[in-house]
Amino acid sequence: xxxxxxxxxxxxxxxxxxxxxxxxxxxxxxxxxxxxxxxxxxxxxxxxxxxxxxxxxxxxxxxxxxxxxxxxxxxxxxxxxxxxxxxxxxxxxxxxxxxxxxxxxxxxxxxxxxxxxxxxxxxxxxxxxxxxxxxxxxxxxxxxxxxxxxxxxxxxxxxxxxxxxxxxxxxxxxxxxxxxxxxxxxxxxxxxxxxxxxxxxxxxxxxxxxxxxxxxxxxxxxxxxxxxxxxxxxxxxxxxxxxxxxxxxxxxxxxxxxxxxxxxxxxxxxxxxxxxxxxxxxxxxxxxxxxxxxxxxxxxxxxxxxxxxxxxxxxxxxxxxxxxxxxxxxxxxxxxxxxxxxxxxxxxxxxxxxxxxxxxxxxxxxxxxxxx
Amino acid sequence: xxxxxxxxxxxxxxxxxxxxxxxxxxxxxxxxxxxxxxxxxxxxxxxxxxxxxxxxxxxxxxxxxxxxxxxxxxxxxxxxxxxxxxxxxxxxxxxxxxxxxxxxxxxxxxxxxxxxxxxxxxxxxxxxxxxxxxxxxxxxxxxxxxxxxxxxxxxxxxxxxxxxxxxxxxxxxxxxxxxxxxxxxxxxxxxxxxxxxxxxxxxxxxxxxxxxxxxxxxxxxxxxxxxxxxxxxxxxxxxxxxxxxxxxxxxxxxxxxxxxxxxxxxxxxxxxxxxxxxxxxxxxxxxxxxxxxxxxxxxxxxxxxxxxxxxxxxxxxxxxxxxxxxxxxxxxxxxxxxxxxxxxxxxxxxxxxxxxxxxxxxxxxxxxxxxx
Numbered sequence: 170x171x172x173x174x175x176x177x178x179x180x181x182x183x184x185x186x187x188x189x190x191x192x193x194x195x196x197x198x199x200x201x202x203x204x205x206x207x208x209x210x211x212x213x214x215x216x217x218x219x220x221x222x223x224x225x226x227x228x229x230x231x232x233x234x235x236x237x238x239x240x241x242x243x244x245x246x247x248x249x250x251x252x253x254x255x256x257x258x259x260x261x262x263x264x265x266x267x268x269x270x271x272x273x274x275x276x277x278x279x280x281x282x283x284x285x286x287x288x289x290x291x292x293x294x295x296x297x298x299x300x301x302x303x304x305x306x307x308x309x310x311x312x313x314x315x316x317x318x319x320x321x322x323x324x325x326x327x328x329x330x331x332x333x334x335x336x337x338x339x340x341x342x343x344x345x346x347x348x349x350x351x352x353x354x355x356x357x358x359x360x361x362x363x364x365x366x367x368x369x370x371x372x373x374x375x376x377x378x379x380x381x382x383x384x385x386x387x388x389x390x391x392x393x394x395x396x397x398x399x400x401x402x403x404x405x406x407x408x409x410x411x412x413x414x415x416x417x418x419x420x421x422x423x424x425x426x427x428x429x430x431x432x433x434x435x436x437x438x439x440x441x442x443x444x445x446x447x448x449x450x451x452x453x454x455x456x457x458x459x460x461x462x463x464x465x466x467x468x469x470x471x472x473x474x475x476x477x478x479x480x481x482x483x484x485x486x487x488x489x490x491x492x493x494x495x496x497x498x499x500x501x502x503x504x505x506x507x508x509x510x511x512x513x514x515x516x517x518x519x520x521x522x523x524x525x526x527x528x529x530x531x532x533x534x535x536x537x538x539x540x541x
Numbered sequence: 542x543x544x545x546x547x548x549x550x551x552x553x554x555x556x557x558x559x560x561x562x563x564x565x566x567x568x569x570x571x572x573x574x575x576x577x578x579x580x581x582x583x584x585x586x587x588x589x590x591x592x593x594x595x596x597x598x599x600x601x602x603x604x605x606x607x608x609x610x611x612x613x614x615x616x617x618x619x620x621x622x623x624x625x626x627x628x629x630x631x632x633x634x635x636x637x638x639x640x641x642x643x644x645x646x647x648x649x650x651x652x653x654x655x656x657x658x659x660x661x662x663x664x665x666x667x668x669x670x671x672x673x674x675x676x677x678x679x680x681x682x683x684x685x686x687x688x689x690x691x692x693x694x695x696x697x698x699x700x701x702x703x704x705x706x707x708x709x710x711x712x713x714x715x716x717x718x719x720x721x722x723x724x725x726x727x728x729x730x731x732x733x734x735x736x737x738x739x740x741x742x743x744x745x746x747x748x749x750x751x752x753x754x755x756x757x758x759x760x761x762x763x764x765x766x767x768x769x770x771x772x773x774x775x776x777x778x779x780x781x782x783x784x785x786x787x788x789x790x791x792x793x794x795x796x797x798x799x800x801x802x803x804x805x806x807x808x809x810x811x812x813x814x815x816x817x818x819x820x821x822x823x824x825x826x827x828x829x830x831x832x833x834x835x836x837x838x839x840x841x842x843x844x845x846x847x848x849x850x851x852x853x854x855x856x857x858x859x860x861x862x863x864x865x866x867x868x869x870x871x872x873x874x875x876x877x878x879x880x881x882x883x884x885x886x887x888x889x890x891x892x893x894x895x896x897x898x899x900x901x902x903x904x905x906x907x908x909x910x911x912x913x
Contacts, residue, residue: 176835177595177636179588180613180620185633186586188647195584195650199571207880209864209887209899212567214558216551216666217589217622217652218609223549237590239611241552242656243665248552250589250622261557264549270898272890275560278567280589280652284614293615294588309890463548492581508579515581518644518681526642527581 182286182293186481193486194296197325197477198278200486201298204321208313210276210300213266215257217280221249227256227461235283237293250282254297255474259460262303262470267462271304278477290449292478299455301472306457308409310471311439312416314455318443318473319420322452326485329446330421334387334413335429336406337436337456340377347400350374361428380428387414390425409439437469448483452476493538494529497522503536554658554665558853565858566668569697569849570650572858573670576693580685582648582672585638587629589652593619599628599833607655622654626669627846631832634675634842639834643676650849662821664850671825673844678829680781682843683811684788686827690815690845691792694824698857701818702793706759706785707801708778709808709828712749719772722746733800752800759786762797781811809841820855824848865910866901869894875908 179185186194206212225233236249251257254277262273278298286292300317302310315332322330340358344350350357352372360368366378383393391414394407414423421443433440433456440456455473462468480486490513495504497517504514515527524532524541532539551557558566578584597605608621623629626649634645650670658664672689674682687704694702712730716722722729724744732740738750755765763786766779786795793815805812805828812828827845834840852858862885867876869889876886887899896904896913904911 177632178592179595180590180592180618181616183588183590185588185629185637186584187633187637188583188585191584191586192578194586195574202567206564206862207885209885211560212558212563213560214563214566216555216557217654218552218555218666220550220552234614237611237613239609241609242606244553246552257557260549261559265557265559270900272894272899274887282589294590305890307890309888313888313890490578513579513581515646516681516685518677518679518685522644527644528642 182291184292184294189487189489190481192488192490194477194481196488197480197486198296198298200325201321201475201477202276202278204324205276205298205300205317208274208300208317210274210302210317213258213261213275213277214279215251215254215261215277217250217282218248219251219257221247223260224249224251224256227260228253235285237282237284252281252283253474254279254281255299255301255472258299258301258472259303259470262301263460263462263468271468272310273303274300275303276300290478290482296477297474298477299453299472299474301470303460303470304468306437306439306469306471308412311409311457312412314471314473315413315441316416318453318455318475319417322443322445322475322480323420325480327445327448327452327480330452331444332417332421332423333429333442333444334410334423334425335433335436335440335442335456336410336427336438337430337433337440338438339380339403339406339427342402342406343377343399346402347398348374348376350377358428358430362430377428384426384428385424387423387425390427394425394427406438413439413441441473443475445483448479450476450479452479491531492527492529494524494527494532494541496533499533500536503533507533507538554663556664556666561859561861562853564860564862566849566853568860569852569858570668570670572697573693573847573849574648574650576696577648577670577672577689580646580672580689582646582674582689585630585633585647585649586651587623587626587633587649589622589654590620591623591629593621595632596621596623596628599632600625607657609654609656624653624655625846626651626653627671627673627844630671630673630844631675631842634673635832635834635840643840644682645675646672647675648672662850662854668849669846670849671827671844671846673842675832675842676840678809678841678843680784683781683829684784686843686845687785687813688788690825690827690847691789694815694817694847694852695792697852699817699820699824699852702824703816704789704793704795705801705814705816706782706795706797707805707808707812707814707828708782708799708810709802709805709812710810711752711775711778711799714774714778715749715771718774719770720746720748722749730802734802749800756798756800757796759795759797762799766797766799778810785811785813813845815847817855820851822848822851824851863903864899864901866896866899866904866913868905871905872908875905879905879910 238249241248281297417423436456442454443452453475457471459467492513495516610621613620653669789795808828814826815824825847829843831839867888
């Protein structure tokens with residue numbers, strides 16, 4: 170084996186972003202956060218490292234074995250790198266910002282790290298951004314978040330988006346009311362997770378098979394959900410879905426999968442995922458959930474997370490900079506004027522510095538700007 | 542002891558940035574990077590984690606015991622969190638970007654982590670940004686970097702800056718030429734580091750004491766350096782200092798400390814630190830240095846790093862957002878129009894959401910914007 174150190178290799182799952190992708194990633198993060206910020210979501214920036222126990226206690230989307238952990242040489246405490254920022258925002262909202270009136274709108278963006286890749290692809294470090302609204306899981310709040318997510322992604326250059334809506338607590342709601350079951354709820358959900366009608370029959374819950382069939386494009390799915398005999402138990406869910414379908418419609422095709430729970434186990438009444446043509450895996454996801462206060466009480470919340478790396482890998486965000494060669498001896502004020510106009514200037518230090526070597530498409534010559 | 546986890550406490554040396562400081566930090570980083578980018582410095586984004594050996598080998602500004610280390614559960618390799626980004630940029634420049642013509646201008650910005658705080662204050666996670674020019678240590682290159690650093694800091698809102706220039710290889714240059722010594726160079730440098738004229742006398746190198754006396758405001762220091770009988774060995778150094786003093790003068794008061802080496806051990810002919818009224822500790826530092834290629838050859842380089850947290854703590858970057866209350870039932874197009882004009886809109890979901898609760902200074906009423 171050749172020496173990975175001297176060759177400058179990186180550990181498996183970590184990478185350098187080079188030009189222009191590094192710039193693209195920063196530009197995309199900026200675009201997404203600017204859109205979120207315009208809706209009153211205030212930035213918070215939690216640390217990369219926390220007590221391992223604190224992260225494990227609050228994590229919903231990652232498991233303890235997903236954490237990169239180490240013993241702090243200073244304090245001898247077990248610390249861990251954050252695998253997700255949502256849980257940290259919940260901590261902030263329920264401790265240092267517990268006294269701020271609700272709804273509290275917060276935004277964040279930064280790297281997260283895991284032992285194993287969380288998203289599609291081999292990366293263990295990812296750039297996550299998102300917004301959380303603490304203090305409500307009202308359908309208007311969900312519509313605001315879903316709308317902002319899609320608006321921000323459109324501003325970042327995504328088109329051909331699709332949104333999957335799920336109702337993570339649907340089965341439990343029906344089982345506890347109009348559609349009583351004799352089997353254990355967990356067995357039911359396993360059968361539904363596998364879209365396994367035969368297993369549902371064996372559990373004496375054949376009617377739940379109609380929920381599997383209700384999955385599909387929003388209009389048809391809503392019609393099938395409305396036709397179910399649920400004694401009105403789904404009325405607010407259906408009204409909520411209709412609202413969110415209308416919110417998403419300008420930006421995305423919408424599908425509904427009423428029983429899908431994978432990755433939404435911690436969501437309350439609604440979950441959503443966003444996909445887009447040309448982007449591998451999920452672009453982002455969100456939904457309603459509960460944050461726990463130190464005293465033990467719980468507060469409703471809704472939020473979303475977007476994954477910037479997939480957008481970069483899809484070629485978004487890479488704006489071409491107009492590089493202007495500035496020859497030796499040029500008046501500094503000329504360069505400053507060009508930069509103020511949005512040009513990127515590259516100064517020569519010696520005669521060996523040519524426009525070609527400095528990768529410039531323009532050059533200053535006798536004070537005039539030339540396209541090369 | 543009360544339970545730090547349920548109270549949401551953080552490990553020593555880590556902190557949350559809350560509004561408006563988190564936004565200020567992001568704004569400052571953006572301002573600094575935009576200025577650097579306008580001069581043709583292209584963004585690179587190395588990972589937070591590398592092989593421990595790789596970081597240790599390339600580190601110049603941090604020691605192995607400064608690293609937060611862990612064993613990767615996946616590969617069983619020893620990995621470490623980066624304590625600095627400069628060394629990573631050097632790795633990129635000499636490996637994946639080794640084929641790009643020089644001078645190669647690169648920029649970066651991101652968090653760095655250490656076992657113990659590197660800067661003033663108790664923090665172990667810091668936001669570092671900077672620029673590196675690989676392939677030259679020409680005085681014009683140093684002037685470009687120093688000028689960009691000061692211009693960027695001025696754009697970020699700093700005034701009353703001061704720059705300290707140092708000549709890290711001065712003593713070695715003199716000792717190897719016009720001012721030969723009989724003592725060991727290391728002993729000489731220890732005496733000079735301590736500004737210890739008596740120790741210099743004891744080492745039979747009393748004339749080096751004149752270098753200590755040459756430290757001070759740039760004009761006087763330059764005059765004293767010129768008056769030294771160095772058989773012309775300092776001519777290029779003095780010309781370089783004069784050039785850099787002129788570069789810094791529009792933004793900062795300049796001092797010269799010819800023998801100061803502390804923190805500049807890895808710099809070649811010139812080092813600089815930037816300070817500013819109201820900011821604790823260094824705002825940033827830079828200078829010339831050598832990057833090592835995998836084959837063992839070395840390449841001249843010059844760069845600087847700036848520390849964003851000190852600027853945030855000094856109150857810079859916190860722009861006040863104009864928050865507008867948008868009542869229930871407002872036409873969505875009205876909010877979108879305000880956002881496009883640069884306003885921040887906060888939508889009400891229920892009658893309980895008032896301008897006061899949402900911390901708005903403006904409100905939409907009957908389609909009109911009111912100052913509250």
